[in-house]
Amino acid sequence: MKIISLESKPGLAEGEILREKAKPVKDINDEIRDTAREMVQAMHRGKGVGLAGPQVGLSRRIFVTHADKDEIRVFINPSIIWTSQEETACEEGCLSVPGVWAEVKRPGKVKVQAWNEKGRAFTLEAAGALARVIQHEYDHLEGILFIDRIGESKREKLLARLGKSKKTR
Numbered sequence: 001m002k003i004i005s006l007e008s009k010p011g012l013a014e015g016e017i018l019r020e021k022a023k024p025v026k027d028i029n030d031e032i033r034d035t036a037r038e039m040v041q042a043m044h045r046g047k048g049v050g051l052a053g054p055q056v057g058l059s060r061r062i063f064v065t066h067a068d069k070d071e072i073r074v075f076i077n078p079s080i081i082w083t084s085q086e087e088t089a090c091e092e093g094c095l096s097v098p099g100v101w102a103e104v105k106r107p108g109k110v111k112v113q114a115w116n117e118k119g120r121a122f123t124l125e126a127a128g129a130l131a132r133v134i135q136h137e138y139d140h141l142e143g144i145l146f147i148d149r150i151g152e153s154k155r156e157k158l159l160a161r162l163g164k165s166k167k168t169r
């Protein structure tokens with residue numbers, strides 16, 4: 001699995017792969033560990049707090065996070081098994097949608113089940129910044145971008161300002 005660098009693909013937001021539902025990782029082996037390591041490097045280079053497979057041209061269910069005051073985490077074949085009823089609004093950006101920031105409402109807490117790069121299953125309850133990053137990255141595995149979660153008129157305005165394609169789903 002060769003990942004592409006974010007730097008070489010500035011227009012990735014329009015890429016087809018970002019709109020696809022990513023496929024499960026079949027085997028947690030050295031190859032996927034290398035991929036995870038490269039994704040962490042790309043996330044840090046881009047000064048992001050999370051990065052998902054589809055953002056680096058890899059349509060697989062894997063993402064990495066490094067939320068504020070948290071450790072680096074790898075999520076493979078994740079499922080969000082619970083979300084809190086109360087929602088919080090927070091400004092989000094995305095390495096695949098450069099230059100766009102918008103307030104997005106999401107559940108404040110989530111419980112996620114996944115495997116790490118060592119092949120160990122874990123369940124994690126997250127709140128605050130980590131809960132938000134997990135949901136944003138999980139969306140990437142479903143082909144959803146954060147701009148899909150804001151109002152349509154707000155989205156049109158944002159994208160028009162950027163002179164980008166209005167094609168969102």
Ligand SMILES: [Zn+2]
Pocket residue numbers: 093094095096136137140
């Ligand atoms: Zn993103």
